[in-house]
Amino acid sequence: xxxxxxxxxxxxxxxxxxxxxxxxxxxxxxxxxxxxxxxxxxxxxxxxxxxxxxxxxxxxxxxxxxxxxxxxxxxxxxxxxxxxxxxxxxxxxxxxxxxxxxxxxxxxxxxxxxxxxxxxxxxxxxxxxxxxxxxxxxxxxxxxxxxxxxxxxxxxxxxxxxxxxxxxxxxxxxxxxxxxxxxxxxxxxxxxxxxxxxxxxxxxxxxxxxxxxxx
Amino acid sequence: xxxxxxxxxxxxxxxxxxxxxxxxxxxxxxxxxxxxxxxxxxxxxxxxxxxxxxxxxxxxxxxxxxxxxxxxxxxxxxxxxxxxxxxxxxxxxxxxxxxxxxxxxxxxxxxxxxxxxxxxxxxxxxxxxxxxxxxxxxxxxxxxxxxxxxxxxxxxxxxxxxxxxxxxxxxxxxxxxxxxxxxxxxxxxxxxxxxxxxxxxxxxxxxxxxxxxxx
DNA sequence: CCTACCGATCGGTAGG
DNA sequence: CCTACCGATCGGTAGG
Numbered sequence: 001x002x003x004x005x006x007x008x009x010x011x012x013x014x015x016x017x018x019x020x021x022x023x024x025x026x027x028x029x030x031x032x033x034x035x036x037x038x039x040x041x042x043x044x045x046x047x048x049x050x051x052x053x054x055x056x057x058x059x060x061x062x063x064x065x066x067x068x069x070x071x072x073x074x075x076x077x078x079x080x081x082x083x084x085x086x087x088x089x090x091x092x093x094x095x096x097x098x099x100x101x102x103x104x105x106x107x108x109x110x111x112x113x114x115x116x117x118x119x120x121x122x123x124x125x126x127x128x129x130x131x132x133x134x135x136x137x138x139x140x141x142x143x144x145x146x147x148x149x150x151x152x153x154x155x156x157x158x159x160x161x162x163x164x165x166x167x168x169x170x171x172x173x174x175x176x177x178x179x180x181x182x183x184x185x186x187x188x189x190x191x192x193x194x195x196x197x198x199x200x201x202x203x204x205x206x207x208x209x210x211x212x213x214x215x
Numbered sequence: 216x217x218x219x220x221x222x223x224x225x226x227x228x229x230x231x232x233x234x235x236x237x238x239x240x241x242x243x244x245x246x247x248x249x250x251x252x253x254x255x256x257x258x259x260x261x262x263x264x265x266x267x268x269x270x271x272x273x274x275x276x277x278x279x280x281x282x283x284x285x286x287x288x289x290x291x292x293x294x295x296x297x298x299x300x301x302x303x304x305x306x307x308x309x310x311x312x313x314x315x316x317x318x319x320x321x322x323x324x325x326x327x328x329x330x331x332x333x334x335x336x337x338x339x340x341x342x343x344x345x346x347x348x349x350x351x352x353x354x355x356x357x358x359x360x361x362x363x364x365x366x367x368x369x370x371x372x373x374x375x376x377x378x379x380x381x382x383x384x385x386x387x388x389x390x391x392x393x394x395x396x397x398x399x400x401x402x403x404x405x406x407x408x409x410x411x412x413x414x415x416x417x418x419x420x421x422x423x424x425x426x427x428x429x430x
Numbered sequence: 431c432c433t434a435c436c437g438a439t440c441g442g443t444a445g446g
Numbered sequence: 447c448c449t450a451c452c453g454a455t456c457g458g459t460a461g462g
Binding site: 035036037038039040120121122123124125126127128130133134136137141162165168169171172173176177179180181183184185186187200203204207208210211212 | 395
């Protein structure tokens with residue numbers, strides 16, 4: 001061979017320089033889009049924030065829309081992986097104590113500074129990019145909800161007729177109110193958990209158990 | 216007097232032509248901003264949609280940001296009045312049947328094509344206009360929540376230790392899941408209630424009563 | 431009310 | 447020769 005496997009062609013996806021540029025730009029673009037929205041985003045500024053030239057941005061991503069979609073795809077992929085991890089913790093042998101742990105973990109992840117700004121962006125751009133918003137919903141919160149439904153159905157001590165509804169009730173008892181408020185309040189983004197998030201999650205679980213306990 | 220009360224000065228707020236223009240522009244601008252967001256909004260297009268010249272828009276509202284704030288103030292005012300109406304229906308003598316009625320009305324109003332797009336807009340612009348987002352939250356959902364808390368506390372047959380938490384649990388059991396989905400899905404805006412909204416509201420009430428019934 | 435037009439800024443691309 | 451990247455500038459459109 002003239003080109004050994006250890007020397008990928010320059011400029012391609014395998015080129016380590018392009019790989020590095022991609023990663024740097026995606027991280028900066030995520031922050032930038034989340035702050036300014038799609039139309040309000042400025043590729044010049046964004047490139048500066050990423051520490052690369054605008055030309056590099058266009059070389060790697062082609063245009064603004066492609067960059068935006070790449071940012072969202074990456075974020076959705078991360079959210080999906082996180083949802084999967086969360087889902088794996090819903091062990092079939094889970095007791096009521098574990099239900100509380102799940103609630104706290106669920107609340108902390110969804111109310112995290114990674115998730116809430118992404119939600120704001122996708123909600124705000126849902127008219128411009130409806131498929132992206134729908135895709136996020138299916139792959140992240142939808143995945144969590146489906147897994148939650150599956151495991152709630154198998155929990156001893158609970159009377160769950162409709163697992164999907166029970167999962168929704170669980171999730172929104174645990175984090176509905178704080179999430180709704182957080183969507184409207186960017187001021188609380190960096191400061192970890194708003195209010196007493198863990199306490200509200202536990203109060204939600206208590207209400208859920210009262211509503212769904214086998215009697 | 217040189218200017219009788221029945222003949223307001225031209226160009227002022229009292230001028231019937233300006234009043235009419237204001238109303239027409241506000242209605243068109245609401246639809247336009249909700250569709251395109253603040254930055255994506257085009258004043259030329261917006262004026263054309265309103266059937267007025269761009270010059271008239273600037274004569275009445277000064278600039279794009281002032282127009283945006285006027286649109287939001289008006290929408291928040293409408294939402295506030297609606298919330299107040301809803302609140303008045305929480306009669307102190309309300310029984311469990313009335314709780315179901317309240318739930319259905321609540322779900323229908325919040326999931327309405329007036330409220331959901333406004334929520335999307337304010338969430339999407341919450342970084343650019345944080346006070347507007349907060350103001351909406353206080354004056355509309357916050358008002359409903361506070362009234363709900365007050366009335367739930369007085370309901371016979373229920374054991375409500377923390378009225379604020381109970382109100383949040385009630386509201387998000389009733390409409391949390393459909394609202395969250397609706398925010399990400401503009402496709403279902405015009406088509407009245409998504410899924411079986413009334414049924415889900417009633418299922419939520421049932422869960423709420425199981426969780427909060429005096430025992 | 432309309433057309434015309436301004437200063438500024440945008441996304442995207444040229445040459446080096 | 448190719449690609450990555452920079453300074454400079456393009457056409458077109460934004461708010462006003």
